[in-house]
Amino acid sequence: MGNRLAESILLLGFVGIGATLYLAFLKAPSVSINAFESPDAQRIFYWHVPAAWAAFIAFGILFVGSGLWFFNRSALGWRMHVAGAEAGLATGLMTIWSGMVWGSAEWGVPWDWTDVRLNTFGLLTFLALFLVLGRQAQPDGVETRDTFSTFGLFGFVLVPVTYVATRLWQIRHPGPVVGGGESGSLNGEMAVILFIGAISFTIFIIGHVLMSMRITSLEQRLESLQEAMDKV
Amino acid sequence: MSDVFLSLKDVSVRRGSSLVLKNLNLQVETGQVVLLNEKNGSGKSTIIEAAAGLLPIETGEILHHGDLLLDHNGRSRRPQTAFGLTLQSDGCIGSLRVEEHIYNALDLSGGRIEIDSWLRRYNLAHRRHDLIAHLSGGQRRKVAMLAGILPGFVGSKPRILLLDEPAAGLDEVSRRNLIEDLSTLQERGNAILLASHHADFIASATHIFEENELIVNELRTQTTTKQDEIKNEDGRGNVVLRTSIALNQRTLSTLANNGIAGLLTLGIVLALVDASAVESNLIQASGLYLSAAFAAGLVGDTMISMLHEHRALDWWKAHRQGIPHSYLHAFVIGMGVTALTQLGFDSELSWVLTLIGGLLTAATMAILRTMELATSRLARPRAAFVRILTPVLILPFALLVQWITDSNLL
Amino acid sequence: MTYLAVAYLGMLISIGIWTWTVFSRSNDLEQRITAVERHSYKSEPGSVVFLNPSSDEQE
Numbered sequence: 001m002g003n004r005l006a007e008s009i010l011l012l013g014f015v016g017i018g019a020t021l022y023l024a025f026l027k028a029p030s031v032s033i034n035a036f037e038s039p040d041a042q043r044i045f046y047w048h049v050p051a052a053w054a055a056f057i058a059f060g061i062l063f064v065g066s067g068l069w070f071f072n073r074s075a076l077g078w079r080m081h082v083a084g085a086e087a088g089l090a091t092g093l094m095t096i097w098s099g100m101v102w103g104s105a106e107w108g109v110p111w112d113w114t115d116v117r118l119n120t121f122g123l124l125t126f127l128a129l130f131l132v133l134g135r136q137a138q139p140d141g142v143e144t145r146d147t148f149s150t151f152g153l154f155g156f157v158l159v160p161v162t163y164v165a166t167r168l169w170q171i172r173h174p175g176p177v178v179g180g181g182e183s184g185s186l187n188g189e190m191a192v193i194l195f196i197g198a199i200s201f202t203i204f205i206i207g208h209v210l211m212s213m214r215i216t217s218l219e220q221r222l223e224s225l226q227e228a229m230d231k232v
Numbered sequence: 233m234s235d236v237f238l239s240l241k242d243v244s245v246r247r248g249s250s251l252v253l254k255n256l257n258l259q260v261e262t263g264q265v266v267l268l269n270e271k272n273g274s275g276k277s278t279i280i281e282a283a284a285g286l287l288p289i290e291t292g293e294i295l296h297h298g299d300l301l302l303d304h305n306g307r308s309r310r311p312q313t314a315f316g317l318t319l320q321s322d323g324c325i326g327s328l329r330v331e332e333h334i335y336n337a338l339d340l341s342g343g344r345i346e347i348d349s350w351l352r353r354y355n356l357a358h359r360r361h362d363l364i365a366h367l368s369g370g371q372r373r374k375v376a377m378l379a380g381i382l383p384g385f386v387g388s389k390p391r392i393l394l395l396d397e398p399a400a401g402l403d404e405v406s407r408r409n410l411i412e413d414l415s416t417l418q419e420r421g422n423a424i425l426l427a428s429h430h431a432d433f434i435a436s437a438t439h440i441f442e443e444n445e446l447i448v449n450e451l452r453t454q455t456t457t458k459q460d461e462i463k464n465e466d467g468r469g470n471v472v473l474r475t476s477i478a479l480n481q482r483t484l485s486t487l488a489n490n491g492i493a494g495l496l497t498l499g500i501v502l503a504l505v506d507a508s509a510v511e512s513n514l515i516q517a518s519g520l521y522l523s524a525a526f527a528a529g530l531v532g533d534t535m536i537s538m539l540h541e542h543r544a545l546d547w548w549k550a551h552r553q554g555i556p557h558s559y560l561h562a563f564v565i566g567m568g569v570t571a572l573t574q575l576g577f578d579s580e581l582s583w584v585l586t587l588i589g590g591l592l593t594a595a596t597m598a599i600l601r602t603m604e605l606a607t608s609r610l611a612r613p614r615a616a617f618v619r620i621l622t623p624v625l626i627l628p629f630a631l632l633v634q635w636i637t638d639s640n641l642l
Numbered sequence: 643m644t645y646l647a648v649a650y651l652g653m654l655i656s657i658g659i660w661t662w663t664v665f666s667r668s669n670d671l672e673q674r675i676t677a678v679e680r681h682s683y684k685s686e687p688g689s690v691v692f693l694n695p696s697s698d699e700q701e
Contacts, residue, residue, distance in 0.1 A: 007665065007668075010661060010665075011661075014657065014658070014661050017654075017657060018654060021653075021654060025646075025647070025650060043646065044646070044649070044650075047650075047653060090657075090660050094653065094657065097653065097656075098649075098653060101646070101649040105645075105646075119626065119627045120627075122623060123621070123623055123624050126620050126621055126623050126624075127620075127621060129620050130616075130617055130620040130621055133617050133620065134607075134610075134615075134616045134617055134618075137612055137615035137616065137617070138610050138612055138615065138616070139248065139611050139612075140248075140249060141247065141248035141611065142246045142248070142249070143247070143248070143609045143610055143611060144610060144611065146288070146609065147606065147607055147609055147610050147616075150606065151606070208661075208664065211664050211665075211668060212664065215664070215667050215668050215671060218668065218671040218672065219671060221675060222671060222674055222675050222678065223249075225675065225678045225679065225682065226678065228682070229678070229681075229682050
C-alpha cells in the first residue's frame with residue numbers, strides 16, 4: 001500500500017517535471033534580449049532553480065537523517081540519510097548539469113571556479129556521491145552508519161555557507177531568486193511556471209525519498225532473512 | 233591507589249549489526265591474570281579492544297588505574313600509565329624492523345630494557361634487523377606478542393597488559409616460555425587481561441572470566457623461572473616522529489607518490505604554458521607555481537596505507553600518543569616542486585612562495601589524511617572513496633592564489 | 643535553440659532513467675525477498691527475525 005503511494009507520488013512528480021519543461025520551453029515568455037547574453041538559454045532556469053530547491057530539500061533530509069542516526073541511533077534516521085543522499089545526488093547532478101548548460105551559453109564557460117556557491121553546491125553533490133558509493137561498498141552496521149552520518153552532518157554545514165556565500169562573494173552567479181531583493185523579481189507568468197516547477201520537483205523528491213527509504217528497508221529485511229538463514 | 237587497574241563498567245559494544253557485549257562488568261586488579269577463554273565468536277577480542285579504548289561503547293565507561301579512558305559519550309583520555317597491547321591481527325607495520333617495533337612499544341611505555349635476551353628466548357635474535365614484512369606469520373606474532381608483554385618489565389610501576397591470542401601460531405617452546413613470562417609479569421604486579429583459546433594458559437591465569445563472571449582459577453600452577461634483574465634505561469622520546477622519518481626514508485613512499493604527482497604536474501605545466509604569457513599575469517603565475525605542490529598534497533598521506541597493514545593503525549591509536557605521518561617529507565617535497573616550478577619558468581626564486589608551497593603540500597595532505605582516518609572504522613576503509621571529496625580543496629587553493637596576488641608576494 | 647532542446651531532452655531522459663532504476667531496484671528487492679522467504683519459511687511464512695541495530699528497526 002505504502003509502496004504504491006510512493007510510486008504514485010514519484011510518477012506524479014515526474015509528470016509535473018515533464019509539464020514544467022514543456023511550459024518553460026514553449027509557453028514561457030521570452031525575456032528581454034538585452035538582459036541576457038543568451039535569452040533562449042535563460043529557459044533552463046525553470047529547470048535549474050526547482051532542481052536546486054529540490055536538492056536543498058534532499059540535503060535537508062540527509063542532514064536530519066544523519067543527525068537522528070548519530071545522536072539517537074534511529075533506524076528511521078539512517079533510512080532518511082540514505083534516501084537524502086540518493087535524492088541529493090540526483091537533484092544535485094540535475095542542478096549542476098542545467099547550470100553548466102546555462103553557464104556555457106550565458107558566460108561562455110560551464111563552470112566558474114571562483115564562485116563560492118557553485119563550488120559549495122558542487123561539493124554537496126560530491127558529498128552525496130561519496131555517501132552513495134561509499135555506503136554501497138560497505139556492509140551495513142554501526143561502523144558504516146556512524147562514519148557516513150558524520151560526513152553527512154559535516155557536509156550540511158556547507159548549506160548555509162552556500163547561501164550566505166552568494167551574498168558575500170557574488171562574482172558571476174545571479175543572486176537568490178526568492179528573497180533576494182529587487183533584482184530577483186519575476187513577472188507573473190514566469191513565476192507561475194517556476195512555481196509549477198518547484199511543486200513538481202518537491203513532489204518528485206518526496207516520492208523519491210519515500211521510495212528510497214522503502215528500498216533501504218527492503219535491503220535490511222533481505223539481509224535479516226539471509227542472516228537468519230546463515231544460522232540455520 | 234586502588235588495586236583495580238582495569239575496569240570495564242556496564243560496557244556495551246555493538247559491531248556490525250549485533251550487540252557483541254551487553255552491560256559487561258569486569259575488573260582486573262594488580263597481580264591478576266584474567267583469562268578469557270570462551271569459544272570463538274563470544275567477543276574475546278571485543279573485550280580486549282574495548283579495554284584498549286579502541287571501540288566506541290554504547291553504555292558504560294572504561295577506566296585505567298581509576299582514570300577515565302573512554303565513556304559512552306565518546307569522552308576519551310590518554311592514560312597516565314601506558315599499557316602493553318597485542319592485537320589479534322598483530323598491529324605491526326611491515327616496513328618497520330623487528331627491533332624498531334619492540335623499541336616503539338617500550339618507548340611508548342616510557343622506558344627501555346635490553347631486548348637481546350628476549351629475542352633469543354623467542355628465537356628471533358637472528359631476525360632483529362629484518363623488516364617485519366619479511367617474517368613468517370608465526371615470527372610476526374612473536375614480535376606482536378613481545379611488544380605487548382615487554383612494557384610490563386619497564387619501570388617499577390606495574391601496568392595493564394592486554395593480550396589478544398598472544399600464542400596464536402607460536403611453537404610449543406615459545407608457548408611454554410610465554411606462560412612462564414606471564415607468571416613473572418603477574419608477580420611484578422601487572423594486571424593482565426588475556427584472550428586465548430589455548431588450554432595451556434589456564435595454568436597461568438589467576439582468574440577466568442566466563443559468562444560475565446570472574447571466577448578464581450583453582451587449576452593454576454605457578455611456573456616462573458628466575459629472571460636476571462632487568463636493567464631499565466630511559467625511553468627515547470619522539471616515537472611517532474622517529475617512526476615517521478624511518479618509514480619514509482626506508483620506503484621513499486612520499487617521494488614516490490606525492491613527489492611524482494608534483495613532478496608530473498610540473499612537467500605538464502612547463503610543457504603547456506608559455507612562460508612569457510605567465511609573467512604578465514600575476515594571478516596565473518602564483519597559481520601555476522603552486523599547482524605542483526597542490527597536486528603533490530592531493531595524493532594524501534601514503535603512511536595511512538602502511539598503517540592499514542595488520543591493523544597497525546589500531547595499535548598506534550590505542551596508545552593515544554600520535555600516529556606516524558609524512559608531514560615533514562610532504563613539506564620538503566612541496567618546497568622542492570614549488571622552487572623547481574619557479575626556476576622552470578625562469579622566474580626569480582621567491583622563498584616566501586617556496587615556503588607556502590611546502591605548507592600547501594603538507595596542509596593538503598593533512599586534510600586528505602583526516603578524511604582517510606575518519607573512514608578507518610569502516611569494514612572496508614579503502615573502498616570508501618574519500619577522494620571524491622577533494623574538490624573541497626579547490627576553492628581554498630583559489631583563495632590562496634588570490635591572496636598571494638593581492639599581497640604582491642611575487 | 644537546438645542545443646537547448648537537446649539539453650532539455652537529455653535531462654528529461656536522464657531523470658526518466660533514474661526514476662526507472664528506483665522502480666526496478668524496489669521490484670528486484672521484493673522479488674529476492676519473496677524468493678528467500680519461499681525458500682526458507684515455507685512452513686512459517688512471516689516469522690522474520692530482525693537483527694538490525696535498533697529496536698525501532700522493525701516495521
